[in-house]
Structures are given as C-alpha cells and as structure tokens.
Amino acid sequence: MQYLKDEVKNSILQAALSEFMRHGYSNASMRQIANLAGITPGNIYRYFKNKEDLFQELIHPVYEKFIQYLMEIKDDFDDSYCVINTTNPLDYLRKVESTIVELFKESNVELRILLNLSSGSSYEPVKQELIQLAAHILMKVFIPGEDQQDQAMIEERNLAHMLAGTLIEGVCIILRDHEDGETVRQLVDELLRVYCAGIISRLNI
Amino acid sequence: MQYLKDEVKNSILQAALSEFMRHGYSNASMRQIANLAGITPGNIYRYFKNKEDLFQELIHPVYEKFIQYLMEIKDDFDDSYCVINTTNPLDYLRKVESTIVELFKESNVELRILLNLSSGSSYEPVKQELIQLAAHILMKVFIPGEDQQDQAMIEERNLAHMLAGTLIEGVCIILRDHEDGETVRQLVDELLRVYCAGIISRLNI
Amino acid sequence: MQYLKDEVKNSILQAALSEFMRHGYSNASMRQIANLAGITPGNIYRYFKNKEDLFQELIHPVYEKFIQYLMEIKDDFDDSYCVINTTNPLDYLRKVESTIVELFKESNVELRILLNLSSGSSYEPVKQELIQLAAHILMKVFIPGEDQQDQAMIEERNLAHMLAGTLIEGVCIILRDHEDGETVRQLVDELLRVYCAGIISRLNI
Amino acid sequence: MQYLKDEVKNSILQAALSEFMRHGYSNASMRQIANLAGITPGNIYRYFKNKEDLFQELIHPVYEKFIQYLMEIKDDFDDSYCVINTTNPLDYLRKVESTIVELFKESNVELRILLNLSSGSSYEPVKQELIQLAAHILMKVFIPGEDQQDQAMIEERNLAHMLAGTLIEGVCIILRDHEDGETVRQLVDELLRVYCAGIISRLNI
DNA sequence: AATGAATGAGGTTTCATTCAT
DNA sequence: TATGAATGAAACCTCATTCAT
Numbered sequence: 036m037q038y039l040k041d042e043v044k045n046s047i048l049q050a051a052l053s054e055f056m057r058h059g060y061s062n063a064s065m066r067q068i069a070n071l072a073g074i075t076p077g078n079i080y081r082y083f084k085n086k087e088d089l090f091q092e093l094i095h096p097v098y099e100k101f102i103q104y105l106m107e108i109k110d111d112f113d114d115s116y117c118v119i120n121t122t123n124p125l126d127y128l129r130k131v132e133s134t135i136v137e138l139f140k141e142s143n144v145e146l147r148i149l150l151n152l153s154s155g156s157s158y159e160p161v162k163q164e165l166i167q168l169a170a171h172i173l174m175k176v177f178i179p180g181e182d183q184q185d186q187a188m189i190e191e192r193n194l195a196h197m198l199a200g201t202l203i204e205g206v207c208i209i210l211r212d213h214e215d216g217e218t219v220r221q222l223v224d225e226l227l228r229v230y231c232a233g234i235i236s237r238l239n240i
Numbered sequence: 241m242q243y244l245k246d247e248v249k250n251s252i253l254q255a256a257l258s259e260f261m262r263h264g265y266s267n268a269s270m271r272q273i274a275n276l277a278g279i280t281p282g283n284i285y286r287y288f289k290n291k292e293d294l295f296q297e298l299i300h301p302v303y304e305k306f307i308q309y310l311m312e313i314k315d316d317f318d319d320s321y322c323v324i325n326t327t328n329p330l331d332y333l334r335k336v337e338s339t340i341v342e343l344f345k346e347s348n349v350e351l352r353i354l355l356n357l358s359s360g361s362s363y364e365p366v367k368q369e370l371i372q373l374a375a376h377i378l379m380k381v382f383i384p385g386e387d388q389q390d391q392a393m394i395e396e397r398n399l400a401h402m403l404a405g406t407l408i409e410g411v412c413i414i415l416r417d418h419e420d421g422e423t424v425r426q427l428v429d430e431l432l433r434v435y436c437a438g439i440i441s442r443l444n445i
Numbered sequence: 446m447q448y449l450k451d452e453v454k455n456s457i458l459q460a461a462l463s464e465f466m467r468h469g470y471s472n473a474s475m476r477q478i479a480n481l482a483g484i485t486p487g488n489i490y491r492y493f494k495n496k497e498d499l500f501q502e503l504i505h506p507v508y509e510k511f512i513q514y515l516m517e518i519k520d521d522f523d524d525s526y527c528v529i530n531t532t533n534p535l536d537y538l539r540k541v542e543s544t545i546v547e548l549f550k551e552s553n554v555e556l557r558i559l560l561n562l563s564s565g566s567s568y569e570p571v572k573q574e575l576i577q578l579a580a581h582i583l584m585k586v587f588i589p590g591e592d593q594q595d596q597a598m599i600e601e602r603n604l605a606h607m608l609a610g611t612l613i614e615g616v617c618i619i620l621r622d623h624e625d626g627e628t629v630r631q632l633v634d635e636l637l638r639v640y641c642a643g644i645i646s647r648l649n650i
Numbered sequence: 651m652q653y654l655k656d657e658v659k660n661s662i663l664q665a666a667l668s669e670f671m672r673h674g675y676s677n678a679s680m681r682q683i684a685n686l687a688g689i690t691p692g693n694i695y696r697y698f699k700n701k702e703d704l705f706q707e708l709i710h711p712v713y714e715k716f717i718q719y720l721m722e723i724k725d726d727f728d729d730s731y732c733v734i735n736t737t738n739p740l741d742y743l744r745k746v747e748s749t750i751v752e753l754f755k756e757s758n759v760e761l762r763i764l765l766n767l768s769s770g771s772s773y774e775p776v777k778q779e780l781i782q783l784a785a786h787i788l789m790k791v792f793i794p795g796e797d798q799q800d801q802a803m804i805e806e807r808n809l810a811h812m813l814a815g816t817l818i819e820g821v822c823i824i825l826r827d828h829e830d831g832e833t834v835r836q837l838v839d840e841l842l843r844v845y846c847a848g849i850i851s852r853l854n855i
Numbered sequence: 856a857a858t859g860a861a862t863g864a865g866g867t868t869t870c871a872t873t874c875a876t
Numbered sequence: 877t878a879t880g881a882a883t884g885a886a887a888c889c890t891c892a893t894t895c896a897t
Contacts, residue, residue: 038323040860062266062360065888078861082888125408154264190426198434200413205406208371212401221395222402225442229403232441233434254894270871280879282873291871450881469769472676475867488882490868564674600836603828607837608844609824615816618781622811631805632812635852639813642851643844655856680892690858692894702890 044082046072051089055148060090061155090156097145098158104138105168106224112172135206136220143210150207161201169199176234249287251277256294260353265295266360295361302350303366309343309374341425344415355412367408374404407435454492455522456482461499465558470500500566507548508568509557514548515578522582545616546630553620560617572613579609586644612640659697661687668702670763675705676770705771712777719753720783749807752836754825765822777818784814817845 048069054063068078124222139146146196150162174196209222255276259268270291274281288294344351355367378400414427460481464473475496479486489555549556560572583605619632665686669678680701684691698704754761765777788810824837 043860051892058266059359064886066886074860075862077863077890080373081860086888188423193423193427194430196417197410197414200417201406201410201431204409204413205402208405209402210410213398218398222398225399226402227408228442229435229438232438233436236437237430237433269869281871282880283878285872286877344889453881468676472770474865476865484881485883486867487869487884491881496867559749603833603837604840605822606827607824607841610827611816611820611841614819614823615812618819619812622815623808628808632808635809636812636816638852639845639848642848643846646847647840647843658856679890691892692859693857695893698858 040082043072043074043078046094047074047079047082047089051093052144052148055090055093055152057145059154060086060148060158087156091156093146094149094153094156094158097142097240098149098161099151100138100142101146101165104134105165109172112175133220136216136223139210140204140216142150147207147211150203153236156188166196166200166203169203170196173199173234176238198230198234202226245287245307248277248279248283252279252284252287252294253298256298257349257353260295260298260357261349264357264359265291265353265363274309292361295358296361299358299361299363301355302347302421303354303363306343306351306354306370307348307373309339310370313339314373314377334397338425340411341421341428344411344424345421348415352412355408356416371401371405371408374408375401403435403439407431450492453482453484453488455483455487457492457499458503458538460556461503462558465500465503465562466554469562469564470496470558470568490602495627497566500563500568504555504559504563504566504568507552508559508571510548510552511556511559511575514544515575519578519582522585546626546633549616549620550626550629557617557621559615576606576610576613579613580606586648608640608644612636655697658687658689662697662704663708663749664687666708667759667763670705670708670767671759674767674769675701675763675773701854702771705768705773709760709764709768709771709773712757713764713773715753715757716761716764716780717783719749720780720787722793723749724783748835750821751831754821754834755831758825761781762822762825765818766826776786781815781818784818785811788814813845813849817841 045115047068050068051063058064065079066076068089069079072079079089083092113141115193149158152166153161155158170192174192189201205226206223209219209226213219213222252273255273258276259273263269268291270284271281273294274284277284284294288297354363355370358364358366375397379397392409410431411428414424414431418424418427457478460478461473463481464478468474474495475489476486478499479489482489489499493502497516559577563569563571580602584602586605615636617632619629619636623629623632661685665683666678668686669683673679678701680694681691683704684694687694694704698707764773765780768774768776785807789807793811821838824834824841828834828837
C-alpha cells in the first residue's frame with residue numbers, strides 16, 4: 036500500500052517548483068505540472084487540494100522561516116543598534132549576512148517564487164511587506180535619532196525604500212545565478228560591502 | 241480612411257499600453273483592450289495579427305532604443321575608458337546616468353512592461369539579456385587590461401554580473417514606485433553613488 | 446448588429462428550462478443546455494454570467510411574484526379571517542384559488558423547478574418557506590383563538606404543516622399534468638373542495 | 651470468506667443507503683460510501699458492478715414490494731368493491747392505510763429514496779408509474795360501473811389522477827418530516843380522513 | 856479479497872481569435 | 877471598415893471506475 040505515494044508527491048512538487056518558477060503562480064498550468072510530473076492532471080488532486088494548496092505547500096515553509104528571521108533581525112536591530120549607537124552598521128550587516136545566505140542556500144527557488152512570482156496567490160503582497168521591513172531597518176541607519184517630518188525626511192524614506200528593494204533583489208539575483216555556496220557567500224559579501232560603503236559615504240556627507 | 245485608421249490604431253495601442261501595464265502580457269485581456277479603445281474585439285485584428293503582434297508593436301521600439309543605447313555606452317566605454325585609463329569611472333557612470341533617466345522618462349511605461357511584465361511573450365528573456373550586456377560593461381571596469389582566464393577573472397565576472405543585475409533591478413524598482421521625473425533622477429543618482437562608492441572602494445583595495 | 450442575440454438568448458432559456466426540469470439545478474449540465482440550444486458551451490457565457498445567473502433569470506420573476514402573492518394572501522387572511530371570524534374558510538380559499546391558478550398557468554414549469562428542483566441553488570430553501578407560510582395560514586383555521594402550547598397544539602401544527610405541503614404538491618401535480626387552463630382550474634377547484642370538506646369535517650368533530 | 655463477504659456487502663449497502671438518503675442518487679459519492687463502509691472505493695466494485703447496480707440492489711426489493719402491494723390492493727379492490735358495491739370506501743381506504751404505513755415503517759428510507767431521490771437513476775420515472783397505478787385504483791371508486799368514454803369520464807380520470815398524485819406526495823411529505831412511527835400513522839390517518847371526506851362528499855353530489 | 860493510485864471523461868468557466876453580417 | 881456573436885482550446889477541478897499491486 037502507498038507503494039508510490041511519496042515518490043509521486045515529490046515529483047509533483049518538483050514539477051510545480053519548475054512550472055511556478057517559469058511562469059509564476061497565476062500563469063502556471065496544472066496540466067503542465069502534471070505533464071512534467073509524468074502523471075494526469077486529475078491525479079494531482081489526490082495529493083493537493085487545489086492549485087493554491089500546492090503552491091502553499093511549496094512556499095509556506097520558506098515564507099514562515101523568512102518572516103521569522105526578518106523579525107528577529109528587526110528586534111535585534113532595534114535593541115542593539117538604536118539604543119546604544121555603538122555597533123558599526125557594517126559589522127551588524129555582516130553578522131546578518133551569513134544567516135541570510137544560509138536560508139537562501141536552503142530554499143533558493145522557493146524564495147524567488149515567493150518574492151517575484153506569487154502574483155495572484157495569497158502571498159502576492161509579501162514582497163512589499165518584506166521590502167518595507169528592510170526599509171524600516173535601513174531607516175534607522177539614516178535617521179538614528181528623531182522623527183523629523185520635513186522634506187529631508189521624505190527623501191530619506193524614499194532612499195531607504197529603494198535601497199531595501201535593490202538589496203533584496205540583489206540577493207535574489209545572486210541566488211538565481213549561482214549554486215555554489217561559497218560563491219554565493221562571497222557575492223553577498225561584495226554586495227553588502229558596496230552597500231555599506233555607499234551608505235557610510237552618504238552618511239558622512 | 242487612412243486617417244481614421246491611424247486614429248483607431250493609436251487608440252488600440254494606448255489602450256493596450258494601459259492594459260499590459262496593469263495586468264502584464266499574459267493576463268491582459270484583448271476584450272478589455274477593445275473596451276478601453278472604444279472598439280470591438282474583432283476590429284483589433286484588422287490592425288494587429290494577434291496579441292503578440294500588438295505587444296511587439298508597442299514594446300519593440302523601446303526595446304530597440306534601449307539595446308542600441310546600451311551598445312553605444314559599451315562602444316563609448318571601450319573607446320574612452322579602457323584604452324587610455326584617464327576618466328574617473330564615477331564621472332563616467334554619472335554621465336551615463338542622465339541618459340538612462342532620460343530614456344526612462346520618455347518611455348517609462350513601455351520599459352517597465354518590457355522589463356517586468358513581459359512574462360509569456362517573446363520578450364520574456366530580454367531582462368536577462370540586458371543584464372548580461374550591463375555586466376559586460378562593468379567587466380571592463382574591473383578588468384581594465386587583458387583577458388585573464390584564471391580564478392580571479394571568474395570572480396570578477398561574477399561580481400560584474402551581480403552588480404549589473406542589481407543595478408537594473410534597482411532602476412526598475414525606482415521606476416515602479418515613483419512617477420515624478422525629478423524624484424526618479426534623484427534616486428537613481430543615489431543608487432549610482434552607492435554603487436560607485438562601493439566599486440571604487442573595491443578597486444582601491 | 447445584434448442580429449441574433451434575442452433569438453439565441455431565448456433558445457438558451459428554453460433549453461435551460463428543459464434541462465433544469467429534467468435534472469434539477471445541480472445535475473443540469475451547461476454543456477447539455479448548449480447542445481439543446483444548438484450552440485457551444487462558451488457562448489452561453491455571453492448571455493449569462495454563470496449557471497446560477499442563468500437559473501436565476503429563469504426562476505426569479507416567478508419566485509418574486511409567488512412570494513409577493515403569498516404575502517398578500519397571508520395579510521389578507523390575518524385581517525379578514527382572524528379578527529372577525531365571519532368568512533367561511535371554504536369561500537376564502539375559493540377566492541384564493543383563482544389567483545393561484547392564474548399564476549401557475551403563466552409559469553408552470555418555472556414554479557415546478559423552483560419548488561422541486563432547485564437543490565444546490567440559492568432557491569433551495571424556498572419550498573420549505575412556502576410550505577411554512579401555507580401552514581401558518583392553515584394554523585389559523587385550526588386554532589382560531591389562543592396559542593396553546595400543549596400536546597393538542599403540537600398535533601395541530603403537524604397537521605397544518607402536512608396539509609400545507611400536500612396542497613402545494615397537489616397544485617404542482619395538476620399543473621405538471623395539464624396544459625388546458627380550464628381543466629387546471631377545475632382540478633384545483635376539486636382539490637380545494639376535498640381539502641375544505643376534510644378540514645371542515647375535522648373541525649366539527 | 652463467504653461470511654466476510656456478506657459482512658462487507660452489508661456494510662456497503664448500509665453506507666450507500668445513508669449516502670443516497672443524504673444526497674440523492676446522482677450526487678452521492680462512491681468514495682464517501684466506501685469511507686462510510688470502512689473500505690476502499692475499488693473494493694465496492696467487487697460486490698457491485700457500478701453505482702447503478704448498487705442503487706438497484708438497495709432499492710429494487712422495496713420497489714417490487716411496493717408494486718406488488720399496490721397490485722394486490724388493486725385486485726382486492728376490483729373483487730370486493732366494484733362487483734358488489736357494499737363496502738364503504740372510507741372503511742376500505744382505512745384498511746388500506748394500515749398496510750401502507752406498515753410498509754413505510756419497514757422501508758422508510760428506501761421508499762423515500764425511491765420516490766424522491768432517484769433522479770439520474772433508472773428508477774427516476776417510478777414515481778409517475780406509482781401515481782398512475784394509484785390513479786387506476788381511485789378511478790374505480792369514481793366510476794364503479796361501466797367504462798364510459800364521454801366527457802364526464804375524462805373529468806373523472808383527471809380527478810382520480812390528481813388525487814392519486816397528491817395522496818402519494820402527501821405520504822412522501824409525512825415520511826420526510828417525521829421519524830416516529832406513531833406520528834406517521836396519525837398523520838396518514840388524518841390525510842386519508844380529509845381525502846375520504848372530500849371524495850364521499852363529491853360522490854354524494 | 857482488498858488496496859488506493861491512477862485514469863479519463865466530464866463538470867463550469869475564460870478568452871484569444873474567427874467570420875458572417 | 878467594423879461588428880460582436882460564435883467558436884474551440886484551454887483553464888481548474890471532480891469523480892466513477894479500473895488495475896497493478
């Protein structure tokens with residue numbers, strides 16, 4: 036009994052991963068997923084309730100881990116950096132980096148789907164939330180002290196938002212193009228170095 | 241009659257632009273485009289062979305301009321920077337920047353569709369091509385002289401590729417989130433500043 | 446323009462009426478309706494949003510008329526019969542009868558679908574509501590005065606409910622089996638005669 | 651082995667009874683029947699050729715008993731009532747009643763399925779056949795003597811048909827709404843009383 | 856005898872595209 | 877030239893039935 040179940044379920048998941056990666060959630064075809072998995076479309080529904088359920092089973096673990104991780108970063112950051120302004124942001128980000136890379140190394144494709152290809156699913160607004168979280172952290176770097184509401188403030192906010200977005204996208208790109216863990220770490224390192232250098236140079240103006 | 245034809249054709253193109261912008265290529269509805277253009281669905285097919293053809297007529301000019309522009313940058317770069325190494329890369333990129341922003345200001349929507357909303361069309365792989373072109377340019381910054389094939393070379397290639405990708409994505413993000421031309425220019429400026437600072441600091445190591 | 450629309454819409458409505466009549470709402474097949482109408486399934490959706498919408502367009506007018514009519518009966522009954530107990534129930538029901546027959550003559554099939562074949566649609570609970578309304582009226586015949594809550598009361602309630610149900614079904618059967626208006630009127634007359642005789646004889650016990 | 655087989659077969663039949671009762675023939679799910687029976691879907695097909703066969707094995711005995719019973723009533727009626735016109739129809743119907751209720755008490759669920767929930771199966775037209783049989787019996791009450799073919803005859807035929815239908819539906823309604831055998835008997839008693847009173851009053855005109 | 860994974864035909868619905876008018 | 881009704885293929889999904897185990 037159940038002489039094939041796990042094998043088939045895995046082949047469906049793998050096929051779905053490939054199809055979602057290629058066409059995004061709403062343009063992915065259950066028929067194509069079935070073809071890729073070597074089964075008939077109806078059989079998918081023995082393993083997953085529907086398209087959204089299949090997507091969720093693939094993406095949710097990564098989503099949860101990622102959210103939890105970012106929250107930890109935020110809390111840690113709020114505690115250690117903002118109160119006593121001793122930590123160098125460069126050092127702080129460097130510490131963060133290794134954990135990020137670890138998570139991405141585990142779930143490269145899933146994260147890219149979550150962040151860039153989930154339009155039409157319940158995860159659609161996740162990317163903006165994540166970028167806003169990242170922006171929140173960067174904001175504290177640019178405006179350490181008080182909450183000014185003047186023009187400068189708006190510009191800083193835009194800047195933080197933009198840099199947060201590019202940072203997230205940068206990591207996505209690195210992970211899309213490279214499999215080797217050490218290369219990934221090295222490139223993220225470089226990316227952070229660029230960002231930190233730029234941010235520091237901007238703060239010093 | 242010819243006059244009427246052009247008017248209708250333009251209204252279709254304008255409607256299509258709006259619809260592709262809102263829903264992306266494959267989720268755009270020909271019926272909705274007809275509605276927006278104030279005509280009937282069947283009539284679209286007197287002006288355009290099919291959905292893909294309509295998309296192409298809209299996007300191709302921008303695509304071509306963008307490619308041509310990047311080629312010019314590449315050629316200019318090859319001539320002015322690589323041979324006699326006098327120009328400051330920061331100055332060079334700053335010169336580039338204003339042209340980029342100009343192009344985006346002209347064809348903001350088309351470029352955003354081309355880069356982010358062309359999934360399902362023949363332009364789907366364009367973004368990657370563009371990033372590779374940009375990477376080629378950046379390569380010349382990092383490896384000014386000869387074509388070494390050693391390990392250091394590979395690392396520089398990866399770095400250039402990654403930075404090119406994040407740069408392109410960064411510009412996309414800026415254009416997605418902001419309409420005002422001056423804000424766009426300012427943010428692109430900041431983005432370049434960060435990149436240049438990072439790149440210079442890296443070159444100086 | 447619109448050179449066929451009404452004709453097709455009517456053929457769909459007629460086909461749907463036949464299909465819903467034969468198999469009920471949830472077992473009716475849109476494909477079969479299309480076949481009966483001599484069109485393709487997709488074309489139905491140019492005329493009706495979905496299956497429920499098609500059903501509603503067919504059934505709602507009858508439903509509304511029927512509900513309104515029954516409410517009028519109920520109000521008229523509450524006013525004329527319960528307060529001053531002068532009207533003979535036989536006379537009252539006879540007055541009611543002609544109106545019922547008129548409505549049924551107009552929308553024979555639709556009413557039968559509404560009452561007996563709407564399972565799965567939003568009209569599913571209508572029949573029970575109607576029977577309860579009819580039972581409410583009959584209750585007033587059996588228990589003219591006060592609201593007793595004893596055993597006799599429960600029996601009267603069951604009896605009223607049962608007779609209301611059979612009355613409704615009886616009218617449905619008459620209309621299913623006969624087309625001629627005069628025959629219908631005559632049979633409903635007989636049915637009411639039987640009911641009234643029985644009810645009166647029961648009250649006299 | 652044979653013992654086990656019967657046990658399984660019975661559990662399937664019991665499960666099917668419950669499922670058909672809840673959802674009707676065509677909306678009943680073979681998978682759900684298997685679940686209720688504590689076996690797997692495929693195994694049902696070792697005991698029953700298909701869904702229709704399972705339905706038939708469940709319903710046919712009751713159908714046959716019911717038909718046979720009605721035939722006996724008819725024959726008994728033809729012998730005792732029509733030839734020597736001594737028996738009071740009220741007494742005769744009262745005698746009939748207790749047998750009807752007995753049969754319903756034995757096979758309440760099966761009869762309700764047969765009469766009201768067989769849409770989509772081969773038993774779908776049974777209810778009409780039953781009503782026509784009942785109408786045939788009632789005809790003998792209204793037209794004791796000869797087979798006139800005049801207008802009066804047609805009216806009597808229609809009347810008998812209508813009253814047979816309402817009687818059957820009335821019993822169905824009673825059985826749908828009540829579980830307790832004594833309440834069922836009592837309501838059927840009342841229903842017959844109404845019918846008899848009406849029929850007698852009509853005959854006396 | 857029993858399992859339950861798999862199939863395949865069918866369900867409702869959408870939509871780019873065609874074509875008679 | 878323009879209409880918009882109609883088509884047909886595809887979408888997601890369900891389920892009675894089959895069959896390798």
